[in-house]
Amino acid sequence: MADALIQMHHVNKWYDKFHVLRDINLEVAAGERIVICGPSGSGKSTLIRCLNRLEEHQQGDIIIDGMALTGDIKGVEAIRREVGMVFQHFNLFPHLTVLENLTLGPIWVLKTPKAQAEQEAMIYLERVKIPEQANKFPGQLSGGQQQRVAIARSLCMNPKIMLFDEPTSALDPEMVKEVLDVMVGLAEQGGMTMLVVTHEMGFARKVANRVIFMDQGEIIEENDPGSFFDNPQSERTKLFLSQILH
Amino acid sequence: MSEPTPAPTIHAPATSNPTPLVWVKTQLFSTPANALLTILSVWLLIMAVPALLDWVFLQAKYSAQSGQECREVEGACWAFIAEKHRLILFGTYPYEQQWRPLVSIFLLVALVLLSAWRKLWNIWLFPIWIVGLSVVALLMWGGVLGLTYVENTLWGGLPLTLILATFGVALAFPLGVVLALGRRSELPAIKIICVVYIELIRGVPLISLLFMSSVMLPLFLPEGLTIDKLLRALIAIVLFAAAYVAETVRGGLQAISKGQYEGADSLGLSYWQKTRLIILPQALKIVIAPLVGIFISLFKDTSLVVIIGIFDLTLAAKAALTDPAWQGFSMEVYVFIAAIYFIFCYSMSKYSQALEKRLAVGQQH
Numbered sequence: 001m002a003d004a005l006i007q008m009h010h011v012n013k014w015y016d017k018f019h020v021l022r023d024i025n026l027e028v029a030a031g032e033r034i035v036i037c038g039p040s041g042s043g044k045s046t047l048i049r050c051l052n053r054l055e056e057h058q059q060g061d062i063i064i065d066g067m068a069l070t071g072d073i074k075g076v077e078a079i080r081r082e083v084g085m086v087f088q089h090f091n092l093f094p095h096l097t098v099l100e101n102l103t104l105g106p107i108w109v110l111k112t113p114k115a116q117a118e119q120e121a122m123i124y125l126e127r128v129k130i131p132e133q134a135n136k137f138p139g140q141l142s143g144g145q146q147q148r149v150a151i152a153r154s155l156c157m158n159p160k161i162m163l164f165d166e167p168t169s170a171l172d173p174e175m176v177k178e179v180l181d182v183m184v185g186l187a188e189q190g191g192m193t194m195l196v197v198t199h200e201m202g203f204a205r206k207v208a209n210r211v212i213f214m215d216q217g218e219i220i221e222e223n224d225p226g227s228f229f230d231n232p233q234s235e236r237t238k239l240f241l242s243q244i245l246h
Numbered sequence: 247m248s249e250p251t252p253a254p255t256i257h258a259p260a261t262s263n264p265t266p267l268v269w270v271k272t273q274l275f276s277t278p279a280n281a282l283l284t285i286l287s288v289w290l291l292i293m294a295v296p297a298l299l300d301w302v303f304l305q306a307k308y309s310a311q312s313g314q315e316c317r318e319v320e321g322a323c324w325a326f327i328a329e330k331h332r333l334i335l336f337g338t339y340p341y342e343q344q345w346r347p348l349v350s351i352f353l354l355v356a357l358v359l360l361s362a363w364r365k366l367w368n369i370w371l372f373p374i375w376i377v378g379l380s381v382v383a384l385l386m387w388g389g390v391l392g393l394t395y396v397e398n399t400l401w402g403g404l405p406l407t408l409i410l411a412t413f414g415v416a417l418a419f420p421l422g423v424v425l426a427l428g429r430r431s432e433l434p435a436i437k438i439i440c441v442v443y444i445e446l447i448r449g450v451p452l453i454s455l456l457f458m459s460s461v462m463l464p465l466f467l468p469e470g471l472t473i474d475k476l477l478r479a480l481i482a483i484v485l486f487a488a489a490y491v492a493e494t495v496r497g498g499l500q501a502i503s504k505g506q507y508e509g510a511d512s513l514g515l516s517y518w519q520k521t522r523l524i525i526l527p528q529a530l531k532i533v534i535a536p537l538v539g540i541f542i543s544l545f546k547d548t549s550l551v552v553i554i555g556i557f558d559l560t561l562a563a564k565a566a567l568t569d570p571a572w573q574g575f576s577m578e579v580y581v582f583i584a585a586i587y588f589i590f591c592y593s594m595s596k597y598s599q600a601l602e603k604r605l606a607v608g609q610q611h
Contacts, residue, residue, distance in 0.1 A: 054508055080514035091509030095527050104523065105513035157513060 005030040005161065005193055006051065011060035013046060020046050021057065022217040030160070033187050033194045035204040035225075038214035039240060044197045047214070048163045051195070052083045065160060081109060084154030088166040090146045092138040098125070098149050099134040105157045117156075124152040128182050144175030148182055155186075162186070164196040176200070183207075199244060205229065213237045313572040326575045327582050330566040334583065337402015337557045337565075343394060346385045347405035353382050354412045362601055375416055382409065398476050402557030404586065406476075410548040410558065414483040415541050421484065422491025423530075427521060429496055440492070447489035452547050455482040460554040479551045487544050494536045498529035531605050538598035542591045559583055 004027040013021040062069040102121035106112040128148040187207035211228040305321025316323035389395035428440035459482040510520040549560040
């Protein structure tokens with residue numbers, strides 16, 4: 001793909017001697033929704049964390065929206081404005097209210113005036129269906145609500161790309177659905193490029209354009225959801241699917 | 247038809263307000279060891295308390311014309327304190343102008359209390375402190391606005407202790423925070439400078455720093471340039487406290503989970519925005535208790551300036567004892583200044599507890 005939004009060419013990463021990403025080649029077009037799955041330790045979280053420089057790759061090129069991802073601080077901050085991230089453990093700021101969590105980025109990074117930032121934050125809070133929690137602190141919310149706030153916080157920055165690092169893995173089962181519904185809503189609205197690391201295969205079937213399977217740092221297989229689940233090619237993929245689809 | 251079962255007897259719940267006799271039995275005499283400790287404590291109290299009360303209150307003399315009258319009494323000579331309190335509290339500050347150090351004391355206390363008010367926890371705190379400390383400096387020095395000029399060699403007693411402590415804390419705290427951030431920096435030059443500073447300063451007692459700044463600093467200065475003695479003492483105190491503040495704050499910074507840094511990074515916040523808005527507010531809240539401990543220690547450590555001849559509260563107390571008409575009342579004087587130190591340090595302790603309590607409201611981790 002010539003003008004893919006995200007391009008990773010021959011990306012390699014080591015933690016000391018451990019080779020965690022092996023020759024990753026990936027291109028993601030704008031608006032695509034990718035689900036990345038694989039056993040633990042396969043490097044899938046590391047892969048998406050390299051996209052916003054929370055991890056540094058030692059070899060290869062990563063190009064996001066035409067900007068090369070290097071050690072240059074200004075470049076990294078510019079890329080981080082385009083890439084939002086939702087974490088497994090939410091990472092909300094406990095000393096700020098929900099509304100302050102949402103408006104922090106727009107006010108300080110995008111230089112949006114406070115009143116406008118708050119207006120937009122309330123719109124996003126309504127989209128994730130918890131406008132009434134605006135003045136509460138994160139510690140007063142349930143896990144599902146906190147994750148939805150985290151999604152709204154990233155959306156408030158109006159990013160082009162949203163990364164999700166196992167967003168529902170730390171939630172009680174009854175709260176998983178409410179967060180997945182928000183993510184499905186986001187996907188169906190269209191336009192947002194999403195990379196989701198998850199074990200929720202139902203979600204993958206519903207909204208993913210592509211499912212990527214990783215094992216031991218390599219991309220083993222990638223395919224559209226239908227073919228991926230019904231007709232896995234590699235033995236390792238088949239093994240993994242048999243373990244999680246029971 | 248069977249007989250209805252009798253209603254069960256309802257026992258009253260175990261009382262949470264026991265009668266005094268029951269309380270004594272269960273709390274003080276429950277086991278033989280407990281009973282023995284109780285008897286021992288009561289015996290100690292019987293030996294100590296009446297004698298103490300006797301000395302402090304019952305047999306004390308509250309007004310007297312001379313030391314002779316006081317010596318005839320068994321109890322404490324509070325008349326001595328009544329006679330000397332202005333010397334002890336204000337040192338050699340000119341008698342008629344002593345309202346100025348008095349006002350300064352209240353101003354400094356007010357500044358500290360104001361800093362606990364949440365509404366002021368923003369950029370306004372800095373100008374308020376700068377203005378407050380400037381007004382105190384103005385009042386103490388004078389020379390303008392019709393106030394007579396009072397050289398700072400004449401300052402003494404409680405205002406001097408408070409000035410050293412307050413300026414010391416006000417300057418050591420930001421310096422300590424910067425050092426803590428510097429020590430965690432990834433830039434090797436900054437990190438090394440901060441580590442060397444902290445470890446060097448922590449390795450020496452405050453007394454040696456006071457000596458060094460008082461004696462050695464003038465040797466390094468160019469001809470004719472002298473730094474005021476009080477300023478030299480203040481520099482030593484600030485440099486000393488900053489190292490300890492730095493290590494305490496660093497502990498707080500380490501306690502913040504990595505996820506907070508990553509959450510801030512993922513929003514695109516710069517290093518200073520992240521530190522100021524996310525990391526420091528959380529880190530400082532965690533270390534309130536040890537930080538206030540450092541400030542309480544600092545307050546008491548100001549008494550060391552006695553060594554370089556600065557007239558703080560402790561030295562003023564010693565000076566009061568040199569009056570030949572009132573000899574031999576050192577106990578009363580040291581109890582008096584101990585009470586003053588205690589009042590300030592205990593208040594700081596309570597203040598820190600109140601601060602912690604207030605910050606915990608509405609925020610559960």
